Amino acid sequence: MKTISGADKASFFLRKGLYELAHHRPARALVFLRKSVELIPPSCESELSKALYWLSIALIRLDQRDLAVKSLASAQKLRRQSYARKFYVRNVNAYGMIKRPTNELDDLYAFVSIQLSSYLLKRSNHRFGSEAEHSAVLKLILETWKRLNESEEFRNLECGEKLHLFKKLKIDFPSFSAYTVGLRYAERQMLRANIDNVQTCSCGSGLPHMQCCGRIRGLSEL
Secondary structure (H helix, E strand, C coil), X not given: XXXXXXXXXXXXXXXHXXXXXXXXXXXXXXXXXXXXXXXXXXXXXXXXXXXXXXXHHHHHHCCCHHHHHHHHHHHHHHCCCCHHHHHHHHHECCCCCECCCCHHHHHHHHHHHHHHHHHHHCCCCCCCCCHHHHHHHXXXXXXXXXXXXXXXXXXXXXXXXXXXXXXXXXXXXXCCCCCCCCCCHHHHHHHHHHCCCCCEXXXXXXXXXXXXXXXXXXXXXX
16 A cells, blocks of 8 residues: 655645635645645755745735744745745835835834734733733833834834833833933944844844844744
8 A cells, every 4th residue: 555755745735735725715824834834854955945935825815914924934035036035025014024114104004013022022921911902001011102103213213123122111010101312423323333123133134133143033932
């Protein structure tokens, strides 16, 4: 009796996933594509990159954007000269997140994601205890963002400087504490010189660190 190899199973699940995507059933495609990714060994970079790319497409169609970026980031690392890389660069912003209609929205989503992640990582189960807690925390974050974004000096910062500021800024939960952007010109010059996020990622992908290993993780990746 002929046995089916892992490679054959992976190829079968990939074809099934593509069939479901072609027939507009991304939820069913997701199941098959995940099985394909699990069965492909890391040494088969081309096949794994292809499966991860189509997995990201299924996730995007299901509006699971954080996980889609995670899958797409892995796909483009495996094959730098591929459609996955082109798709990644075209659809991911400087923070390593899905591009929004405007740069201001890119900044907002990055800020909110960083602050929510920072808050939830301190929780034992990485979850909000209630809807009221979620609303209160989000309100404080958005109030902080409003004050931050009203600063002309903040708006003049480059993306790498904003990211540094987002990670450095600590909101006092549950009470709000005002925060101002008190960066002098000399400090900005020093900060710009020391930012590693705009440099090429050390993993060898060829992308800036902020778009690759240093990309902002979405809440669904916690």
